[in-house]
Amino acid sequence: MKSIKVGLLGIGTVGSGTFNVLKRNQEEIARRAGRGIEITMVAARNTARATELTRGEVKVVNDGNLVVNDPEIDIVVELIGGYDTARDLVLKAIANGKHVVTANKALIATHGNEIFKAAQEKGVMVAFEAAVAGGIPIIKALREGLTANRIQWVAGIINGTTNFILSEMRDKGLDFDVVLKEAQRLGYAEADPTFDIEGVDAAHKLTIMASIAFGIPVQFDKAHVEGITKLQASDITYAEKLGYRIKLLGITRQTEKGIELRVHPTLIPASRLIANVEGAMNAVVVRGDAVGEALYYGKGAGSEPTASAVIADLVDITRLATADPEHHVPSLAFQLNAMADTPVLPMSEVVTSYYLRIRVADQAGVLADVTRILADSTISIDAMLQKEPGEGEQQTDIIMLTHQTQEKNIEAAIAKIEALSTVVGKVTKIRLEELS
Amino acid sequence: MKSIKVGLLGIGTVGSGTFNVLKRNQEEIARRAGRGIEITMVAARNTARATELTRGEVKVVNDGNLVVNDPEIDIVVELIGGYDTARDLVLKAIANGKHVVTANKALIATHGNEIFKAAQEKGVMVAFEAAVAGGIPIIKALREGLTANRIQWVAGIINGTTNFILSEMRDKGLDFDVVLKEAQRLGYAEADPTFDIEGVDAAHKLTIMASIAFGIPVQFDKAHVEGITKLQASDITYAEKLGYRIKLLGITRQTEKGIELRVHPTLIPASRLIANVEGAMNAVVVRGDAVGEALYYGKGAGSEPTASAVIADLVDITRLATADPEHHVPSLAFQLNAMADTPVLPMSEVVTSYYLRIRVADQAGVLADVTRILADSTISIDAMLQKEPGEGEQQTDIIMLTHQTQEKNIEAAIAKIEALSTVVGKVTKIRLEELS
Numbered sequence: 068m069k070s071i072k073v074g075l076l077g078i079g080t081v082g083s084g085t086f087n088v089l090k091r092n093q094e095e096i097a098r099r100a101g102r103g104i105e106i107t108m109v110a111a112r113n114t115a116r117a118t119e120l121t122r123g124e125v126k127v128v129n130d131g132n133l134v135v136n137d138p139e140i141d142i143v144v145e146l147i148g149g150y151d152t153a154r155d156l157v158l159k160a161i162a163n164g165k166h167v168v169t170a171n172k173a174l175i176a177t178h179g180n181e182i183f184k185a186a187q188e189k190g191v192m193v194a195f196e197a198a199v200a201g202g203i204p205i206i207k208a209l210r211e212g213l214t215a216n217r218i219q220w221v222a223g224i225i226n227g228t229t230n231f232i233l234s235e236m237r238d239k240g241l242d243f244d245v246v247l248k249e250a251q252r253l254g255y256a257e258a259d260p261t262f263d264i265e266g267v268d269a270a271h272k273l274t275i276m277a278s279i280a281f282g283i284p285v286q287f288d289k290a291h292v293e294g295i296t297k298l299q300a301s302d303i304t305y306a307e308k309l310g311y312r313i314k315l316l317g318i319t320r321q322t323e324k325g326i327e328l329r330v331h332p333t334l335i336p337a338s339r340l341i342a343n344v345e346g347a348m349n350a351v352v353v354r355g356d357a358v359g360e361a362l363y364y365g366k367g368a369g370s371e372p373t374a375s376a377v378i379a380d381l382v383d384i385t386r387l388a389t390a391d392p393e394h395h396v397p398s399l400a401f402q403l404n405a406m407a408d409t410p411v412l413p414m415s416e417v418v419t420s421y422y423l424r425i426r427v428a429d430q431a432g433v434l435a436d437v438t439r440i441l442a443d444s445t446i447s448i449d450a451m452l453q454k455e456p457g458e459g460e461q462q463t464d465i466i467m468l469t470h471q472t473q474e475k476n477i478e479a480a481i482a483k484i485e486a487l488s489t490v491v492g493k494v495t496k497i498r499l500e501e502l503s
Numbered sequence: 504m505k506s507i508k509v510g511l512l513g514i515g516t517v518g519s520g521t522f523n524v525l526k527r528n529q530e531e532i533a534r535r536a537g538r539g540i541e542i543t544m545v546a547a548r549n550t551a552r553a554t555e556l557t558r559g560e561v562k563v564v565n566d567g568n569l570v571v572n573d574p575e576i577d578i579v580v581e582l583i584g585g586y587d588t589a590r591d592l593v594l595k596a597i598a599n600g601k602h603v604v605t606a607n608k609a610l611i612a613t614h615g616n617e618i619f620k621a622a623q624e625k626g627v628m629v630a631f632e633a634a635v636a637g638g639i640p641i642i643k644a645l646r647e648g649l650t651a652n653r654i655q656w657v658a659g660i661i662n663g664t665t666n667f668i669l670s671e672m673r674d675k676g677l678d679f680d681v682v683l684k685e686a687q688r689l690g691y692a693e694a695d696p697t698f699d700i701e702g703v704d705a706a707h708k709l710t711i712m713a714s715i716a717f718g719i720p721v722q723f724d725k726a727h728v729e730g731i732t733k734l735q736a737s738d739i740t741y742a743e744k745l746g747y748r749i750k751l752l753g754i755t756r757q758t759e760k761g762i763e764l765r766v767h768p769t770l771i772p773a774s775r776l777i778a779n780v781e782g783a784m785n786a787v788v789v790r791g792d793a794v795g796e797a798l799y800y801g802k803g804a805g806s807e808p809t810a811s812a813v814i815a816d817l818v819d820i821t822r823l824a825t826a827d828p829e830h831h832v833p834s835l836a837f838q839l840n841a842m843a844d845t846p847v848l849p850m851s852e853v854v855t856s857y858y859l860r861i862r863v864a865d866q867a868g869v870l871a872d873v874t875r876i877l878a879d880s881t882i883s884i885d886a887m888l889q890k891e892p893g894e895g896e897q898q899t900d901i902i903m904l905t906h907q908t909q910e911k912n913i914e915a916a917i918a919k920i921e922a923l924s925t926v927v928g929k930v931t932k933i934r935l936e937e938l939s
Contacts, residue, residue, distance in 0.1 A: 211643060216811055362800040
C-alpha cells in the first residue's frame with residue numbers, strides 16, 4: 068500500500084524529533100499503522116538548516132502555503148507555534164481536505180472551536196496529542212480511554228519548567244530567582260520564561276483538557292491564571308512541615324454551579340503520588356465516577372517525547388482515515404453537536420482550602436484577633452504553625468491551613484486581617500487541594 | 504441514529520457494573536459515541552438474579568448461544584471468564600459478524616491468536632481493555648498512544664490482591680499467611696486465591712502486554728511465573744533498610760537475544776514512583792525509545808473501574824464501526840501479517856540483579872567463603888548487610904545485593920553457597936530491577 072505523505076510546517080526541536088523517530092522506527096511504525104508514513108515536504112524559514120536536519124531526503128520550501136496546497140500531501144503537521152500564521156495555514160490545510168496534526172497548545176486553546184468546526188465540515192481529522200503533556204497520551208486517555216465516565220475533576224502538573232523550579236527550590240531551599248537562573252542555564256527554562264512561570268502555558272493545556280473532559284468549547288479567556296513568581300522558599304518549607312508539597316497545578320472540576328478552570332500554586336498532601344513528581348516531569352490525575360482516580364506520568368516536553376505524541380496522531384489518522392467522517396473519533400471527545408454550555412465559574416465562586424502565611428508583630432492577642440476574623444467568616448482552621456521569633460526579632464509568621472470555603476469569603480477575611488495593626492504587610496494565600 | 508445493541512454473556516460484578524454505568528452515564532456516553540449504547544440482552548445461569556440486576560429492563564436468557572446468534576445484537580460482551588465456554592461463544596459471535604469485547608485475560612492470553620485471526624477474517628473488532636489493569640487504559644496507551652516508539656520494556660504492578668498483601672506485610676511487619684487471611688476477610692483476595700498469589704493472573708496480563716508492546720503472538724506458556732507465597736516479612740524489612748521495596752512485578756523486555764516474559768517478586772528502589780503504589784492499586788511503567796519512561800496508575804479491579812474499560816471499548820467500536828475492516832486499529836497493536844517471531848527467552852538466560860539472603864552459622868570465615876564463590880562466578884556485590892546475631896543465637900542472616908548477572912550463573916553460585924557447611928538451609932533469592 069502507498070505510504071502516507073506528511074508535510075511539516077516548521078522544523079525546530081519537535082519537527083526534527085519527529086523526522087528522526089519516524090525514520091529510526093519506520094519499520095515498527097509501518098507494522099503498526101498498516102502502511103508507511105513518510106515526511107516528504109518541509110516548510111521552514113531557514114531552508115538550509117531544514118535541508119541539513121532532513122539530510123537532503125525531503126523537499127524543503129520556504130512557504131507553508133506550498134505544503135498545505137500540495138496535492139500529494141495527506142497530513143499536515145503544524146509545528147510553527149504562535150497564533151496567526153499557524154491558524155491561517157491549518158485552516159487552509161483543512162479547506163484543502165487534509166488531516167492536521169498540531170503540537171500548538173496556544174492555537175488550540177484559543178482558536179480550537181473554529182478549527183474543529185472547519186474540520187468537521189470537511190470530514191478531516193485534527194489531532195493534537197502533543198499539545199498537552201508531551202509524551203503522555205493524556206488526550207487519548209480522556210477522549211477514548213475514559214469515555215464511560217462522568218469526569219469529576221482533572222488536576223495536572225503540566226508545565227515542566229515550573230515543576231523543575233519548584234523541585235529545586237524545595238531540594239536546595241533556594242529562592243525563585245536563583246533557581247530560575249539555574250533552570251535557564253540548564254535549558255529547562257527559556258530566555259523569556261514568562262509563559263511558563265506565569266502559568267499561561269499550563270492554562271492553555273488545562274483549557275484543552277477541560278474541553279475534552281466536560282464536552283465544553285475551549286475558552287482560554289475564562290481561565291484563572293496564576294504563576295509561581297511570588298512563591299517564597301519559606302512557604303515551601305512551612306508546607307513541608309505540615310505534610311504538604313507545593314506544585315503548580317492546573318485544575319478543572321465540574322461542580323453544580325459550573326466548571327472550575329484554574330492554574331495556581333497548590334499545596335497537596337506529600338503522600339499523594341502526584342506530590343512526588345519531581346524535576347521537569349509531568350503528571351495528570353483524572354477522577355471519573357466509574358474509574359476512580361487514575362494518574363498518567365511522563366515527559367511533558369523535549370524533542371522525542373513530543374515527537375512520540377505527534378507520530379501517535381499520524382498513526383491514528385493512517386489507521387482510521389477510511390472511517391466515514393461521521394464516525395471519526397471526535398477531536399474534543401464529544402460530538403460537536405453535543406457540546407454543553409456549562410459556564411466556567413469565576414474564581415471568586417470557587418470553593419477550596421487555603422494556606423495562609425501571616426506576618427505579625429510578636430505581641431499578645433494577635434492570634435486571637437486573626438482567629439476571630441476567620442471564625443466570624445465561618446472559616447474553620449485545620450492546622451496551625453507559629454514560628455518562634457528569632458532572637459532580637461519583633462515579628463514572626465503564623466501559618467494556617469483552612470477548611471474549604473469560597474474564594475470571595477477568604478478574600479474578605481484576608482482584607483480584614485491585613486487591616487489589623489498587628490499584621491505586617493500582605494497575607495500570603497496559597498490554595499490547598501486534598502485531591503481525594 | 505439507532506442505538507448500538509449490546510448482549511452480555513454473564514452478569515457478575517463486572518457485568519452489573521457495566522449495566523449500571525452505561526445506564527447512569529447514558530447521556531454523556533451518547534454525546535461521546537455519537538449514538539446510544541444499550542444492553543438489550545443478557546445470558547446468565549441465574550436468570551432471576553440477572554433480571555433483578557437489570558431491573559427487568561433487559562431480555563434475560565440462560566443460554567449464551569441465544570445472545571451470539573441474535574441478529575439484533577451488534578456487540579457481544581464476554582464476561583463469563585474461564586476458557587472453553589468463553590472461547591466457544593466468542594468464536595461463534597465473531598463467525599456471526601459481531602464485534603466482541605471481553606474482560607477475560609485468561610482467554611486472550613491462551614486463545615488470543617486464534618480469536619484475533621478469526622476476527623480479522625470476518626472484519627470485526629475484538630477489544631479487551633478490561634483484561635489488563637482494569638480501569639487503566641494501558642492497552643490503548645500501548646496500542647495507540649505509544650505507536651511511535653520501539654518499546655524497550657514494560658514493568659507493572661498488575662495484580663491488586665498481591666500488592667495489597669505486600670503493602671500490608673510492609674506496613675504491619677506481618678507474615679504472608681496472616682495478611683492473606685485479612686485480605687480474604689476484606690474481599691481483596693478470593694476464597695481460592697491461587698491464581699493471584701501464585702502470579703498466574705499477573706502472567707496472563709503480562710502476556711497480553713508483551714504481545715502488544717513487541718508485536719509477537721500471545722504465548723502464555725512461555726512466561727516465567729512466580730508468586731509471593733514464599734516471601735518473608737524479614738525480606739521486606741531488609742530490602743527497606745537497603746532503600747528498596749518489594750513488589751510483584753510483571754516484566755517484559757526486548758533484548759538482543761529475545762523477549763523476557765516474567766512475573767516474580769522484585770526489589771525496586773524506594774524512590775521510584777511505582778515503588779510507592781500501595782494497596783490494591785495497579786501501575787504500569789513503559790519505557791519507549793522516544794518517550795522515555797511513562798507511568799499509568801489506577802484501580803486494576805472492581806465492578807465500576809473494570810466496567811469503565813469495557814464501556815471504553817464499546818464506545819471505540821461504536822465510533823469506528825464504519826472504518827473499513829482493513830483499517831481497524833489492530834487488536835494486538837501490530838497488523839496480524841506483520842507479527843514478529845522473536846523468541847521468548849527462557850528464565851535461565853535472563854540478566855538481572857539479585858537480593859540474596861543467606862542464613863549462616865555465626866563463625867569466622869563464612870563471609871569470605873561466600874564472597875569467594877561470588878567472585879569466582881564474576882558476580883559483583885553492590886551492597887551488603889549483616890545482622891548481628893541475637894543474644895544466645897548461633898546463626899545470623901547475610902544480605903547481599905548483586906550487580907547484573909545471568910540467572911543460570913547466580914543459580915550455579917547459589918548451589919555452591921548452599922553446599923558450604925556453614926550455610927544453613929536454602930538461600931533466598933529475589934530479583935532486583937533499577938527500572939531506569
